[in-house]
Amino acid sequence: MGIFSVIISFLKIGAFSFGGGYAMLPVIQEEVVNINRWLTESEFIDIVAISQMSPGPISVNVATFVGYIQHGIIGAILATTSVVIVSFFLVTSLASFITKNREVPIIEGIFKGIRPAVIGLISAACISLFTTSIIDIKSFTIAIIILIALFRFKLHPIGAIIFSGFLGIIFYSI
Amino acid sequence: MQEYLKLFIIFFRIGAFTFGGGYAMLAIMQREFVDREQILTESDFLDIAAIAQSLPGPVAVNTSVFVGYKIKGRRGSLVALLGTVLPSLITIMLLATFYYKIKDIETIQLFFKGVRPAIVSLIFLSAIRLSKPIEKTKFNISIVLLSLAGIVILKIHPIFIIIICATIGYLYNRKESKDGDI
Numbered sequence: 453m454g455i456f457s458v459i460i461s462f463l464k465i466g467a468f469s470f471g472g473g474y475a476m477l478p479v480i481q482e483e484v485v486n487i488n489r490w491l492t493e494s495e496f497i498d499i500v501a502i503s504q505m506s507p508g509p510i511s512v513n514v515a516t517f518v519g520y521i522q523h524g525i526i527g528a529i530l531a532t533t534s535v536v537i538v539s540f541f542l543v544t545s546l547a548s549f550i551t552k553n554r555e556v557p558i559i560e561g562i563f564k565g566i567r568p569a570v571i572g573l574i575s576a577a578c579i580s581l582f583t584t585s586i587i588d589i590k591s592f593t594i595a596i597i598i599l600i601a602l603f604r605f606k607l608h609p610i611g612a613i614i615f616s617g618f619l620g621i622i623f624y625s626i
Numbered sequence: 627m628q629e630y631l632k633l634f635i636i637f638f639r640i641g642a643f644t645f646g647g648g649y650a651m652l653a654i655m656q657r658e659f660v661d662r663e664q665i666l667t668e669s670d671f672l673d674i675a676a677i678a679q680s681l682p683g684p685v686a687v688n689t690s691v692f693v694g695y696k697i698k699g700r701r702g703s704l705v706a707l708l709g710t711v712l713p714s715l716i717t718i719m720l721l722a723t724f725y726y727k728i729k730d731i732e733t734i735q736l737f738f739k740g741v742r743p744a745i746v747s748l749i750f751l752s753a754i755r756l757s758k759p760i761e762k763t764k765f766n767i768s769i770v771l772l773s774l775a776g777i778v779i780l781k782i783h784p785i786f787i788i789i790i791c792a793t794i795g796y797l798y799n800r801k802e803s804k805d806g807d808i
Contacts, residue, residue: 466683470785476684502721505738507644508714509684516718525719532715536707539683540691544703546677547695557803558796565795566676566788567669568766572773573679573784574753577649580778581746591743598747602653609653609748610643613741620740621733 455523455530461488462515462534469511476511490518511535590623630705633698636663637690637709644710645738646745648678648685652752655693665697669759680788686710765798 461483469476477500485496503513512535519531553559586592598616601607607615636658644651652675659666674696678688687710694706760766769791776782776790 468682470682470783498725502718502725504645505734506714506717506721507642508711508717509644509647509686511684512687512711512714513718516715517722520719520722528715528719532711536683536687536711539681539688540703540707542681542683543677543688543691544695544700546681547692547703548700550673550677551696557799561796561799562792563673563676563795564765564799565769565791565793566680567672568760568769569773569787569791570672570676570679571753571757571760572770573777573787574649574652574675574749574756575770575774576777576784577647578746578749578753581646581749585742585746591739594740595743595747598744599750602747602751609657609751610639612744612748613643613645616740616744617737618740619744620738621736624736624739 455527457488458490458519458522458527458531459534462519462531463538465511465515466535467538480511480514484514484518490522594619594623630698630701633694633702634705634709637694637706638713640690641710642713644686644714645741646748648689649675649749649752650745651686651689652756653748655689656752656755659693659697666693667759668755670696672756672759675756676788679784769794 465476465480465483469479481496484490485493491499499514499517500510502517503510506513512532515531515535516528519527519529523530550559586595594616597619598612601615602609602612640651640654640658643654652671656668656671660668660671674689674692677692678685681688687707690706690710691703694703696702698705757770760770773787773791776787777784
């Protein structure tokens with residue numbers, strides 16, 4: 453029985469949380485901690501910490517974690533599938549609709565407005581991450597080194613992530 | 627079959643290094659699909675990022691699924707989904723098992739202390755690259771500034787920014803084509 457409530461809960465999280473990342477946290481916390489009590493408050497804080505050490509969207513991470521500790525590997529797979537399935541169908545449907553109706557003036561107009569807005573959204577994300585991640589001279593230096601590596605030396609972003617991790621180890625252990 | 631396997635490997639690699647959410651992933655995708663494979667353009671990514679942001683669900687997953695669709699249709703989107711999600715599925719199960727043992731290993735924490743500021747640089751790179759295909763018209767510049775101010779100063783949810791800007795774009799386009807008729 454329990455596995456169905458895990459599935460339904462993560463279907464809900466996947467379908468009703470917008471904006472990704474930390475914007476989804478309150479919705480996830482409500483379902484997982486307050487309503488279903490699968491995790492305690494402090495376990496939830498732990499999983500947020502785990503998320504920072506593991507790749508992928510935080511909602512996917514929480515789904516995998518809760519599914520796994522409640523019902524093992526099958527639980528992890530089912531919960532993870534539930535959290536992504538709704539958006540998978542929405543994205544593919546919208547993608548096919550847009551591809552077919554690219555030239556329709558309404559859609560053309562909508563994209564004229566949205567494209568520059570996305571630049572604004574990404575810049576805003578950059579600013580807000582700047583204020584939370586650049587906290588001292590060391591993190592500022594790392595950001596600058598990576599910026600130069602990316603722009604000047606065209607370092608691959610994956611290489612940049614690994615490089616920055618080692619810079620973190622070096623800088624913060626002195 | 628081999629094409630799908632190749633696509634899966636690319637998305638798996640992207641999924642394995644997506645720290646810091648959907649926007650951080652954009653820089654990796656641009657590198658793989660615009661520079662290396664040359665199957666998508668910068669302005670494709672603008673549309674993809676816009677849609678990924680306006681639908682529910684994790685932005686990183688939405689972005690991958692859309693990119694997969696653009697490259698290889700429905701099957702491509704399924705391959706993209708699997709490739710993106712599997713690395714985090716595997717890592718979380720490993721971490722869930724060993725978390726209390728590794729929680730306090732200082733080196734790992736220091737590693738991620740270094741990664742966090744680098745994500746800012748990655749997103750900055752993406753923003754610069756994505757703004758290139760956008761013409762520097764008054765209309766475009768005002769939309770960029772308005773949406774930036776809307777989020778940073780007025781704290782409006784990104785979803786509403788997208789809806790508002792879509793409406794403005796639609797009205798502006800209609801007005802322009804009307805003017806063009808006369």
